[in-house]
Amino acid sequence: MPHDDEVEPPPAILRKALWEARRRKVNAIIGSDANARHTVWGSSDINVRGELLFNFISSVDLFICNRGNSPTFVTAGREEVLDLTLVSRDAVPLISEWKVLNDHSFSDHRYISFNLDRACPVRKPFRNLRNTNWVLYCRKLRSALPAAPPRDSVLSANAIDECVEVFSSGCRMALESSCPLRSQKGKGKPLWWTPELSELRSSSRRFFNKARRSGLGDDWALYKVGLAIFKSEMKKAKRSSWRAYCESVEGCQESSRFGRILSKSPISVGYLRDGAGEWTSSSEESLLYLKLLLDAHFPKNQSVERASLGELQGGESAFVNLLDDRHLTWSLNSFKPFKSPGLDGIIPAQLQRAIGVPRKVAFSPLCSGSWW
Missing domain, CATH: 1.20.58 (Methane Monooxygenase Hydroxylase; Chain G, domain 1)
Structure with a gap:
């Protein structure tokens, strides 16, 4: 809230944000350099800006978290409380241990600290796939895969699905053993730090x-x-x-x-409106509404069950020739190893490493009798 702003505090953007929070029925937490003085939040006196801001805070049912009169603004000739932490009514029980820190902030404003109860995100463990022990992965995958179907067998769609599931389960199990979960750590120094x-x-x-x-x-x-x-x-x-x-x-x-880093108008998922006329409020919520598009544009959309492949008919030998070891290996190696996985959670690197496993899995039982 600039001290030289001609508009009385708070600015219009804050008023709009609070209105939107009430519309969505969510809590609001506001940290501000108010440039306003009032004894209610610990300032040495009351000025016009402070009186106007205090009246606004009271009118919109906000609560002031400031405690004591430790200065939040410090210069060579002046110390004053100019920074406020404001919360909506329902969020008041979540705020605790508000204080002004003595740590140097490399600014004329000091750090403000408080605890937000029950709001800390849970740090989920993760796997750094680039640090996978691929030797151990191949050994585990080799032991997890059963015997391959005969080379000249032609299986039904259900049998092929079972083969795919066996291979996918083996890949996931081998990866879990060769790339253990790790806990997240705090942020390190940036690359430019010296x-x-x-x-x-x-x-x-x-x-x-x-x-x-x-x-x-x-x-x-x-x-x-x-x-x-x-x-x-x-x-x-x-x-x-x-x-x-x-x-x-x-x-x-x-x-x-x-180019995306430098883009001033990044591409994002557009907002959607459901049958009741309500708009989604974020890109993430829009992704959940994709079914609305299917229902709106393809009202008769139904899943189609696959029939058994049955015996190959004449004229399909050219298709079968594409499924030999050489073509499959070339196709797998054309992917970048750590490209994002699909719904099965398997990255291309897992498939590429599986090429060297002696007991291999066939992506199609039409091409070979081994598991590849």
Whole structure:
């Protein structure tokens, strides 16, 4: 909420956000640099902006989380409470341990911390497929696969489905054994971070702490110089890292991703409206409404059960010739190893590694008597 804004606080975008939250019946948590003073949230006095903002907070049933009068804004000549944490009524029980931290924030505003109960996301374990032990994977897959159907057998659709399920289950079991789950860790340093930046950051913090304790103008001037040097070097490091990344972009895939990064209007799934006239509120919700499209444009859409393949008829030998080992191997190797999996959860790398397994699985029983 800029102090020089001609419009009385809060700005229109916040009013609109609160209206939307009430419409969707969801809670709101607001962190703001209000640039307004009022004794209710710990300021030293009350100004016009503070009075206007307090009246708005009362009118829309928001609650102020600020506790005490620890300054949230600190400069060489002034300390004041200008930053607010506001929540809707139903979210008040979820907020606890609100406080202003003493950590240096590299700004004239200090960090504000609070706990949001029962809202911490659960960190799910994951598998880094690029770190798979492929030797162990092949050994586990070899032991998991049963004997292959005869080379000259022609199976029904149900029998083929059973073969596919056996192979898919074997791949999943082998991957679980050779690529164990790992727990998520916190974010590491960015690629552009250097030991020199760490030293400059520590130096800036020391200058800030010394200036706050002494209150001397010379110490504050020294802190501002140190902070300016740190921010300048950090910008240079970011710029150099970005330039190096841009120069390294080669190929269609990387260029496409690079284009999405720079795009000002990224492509997203459009919003849909159901039969009751209600619009979806996000791209994720729109994906769940894809069945609406099928029902609207294909009202008679029904699943069709496959019949048995039966015996091959004449003229289909050319199709059978495409299903030999050479063509299947070429087809599998044409995929990028770690391309996103389908509904079965199997990535191309699993199929490519399975090529070297002696006891192999056939994708079609028409091509060979082995499991490949």
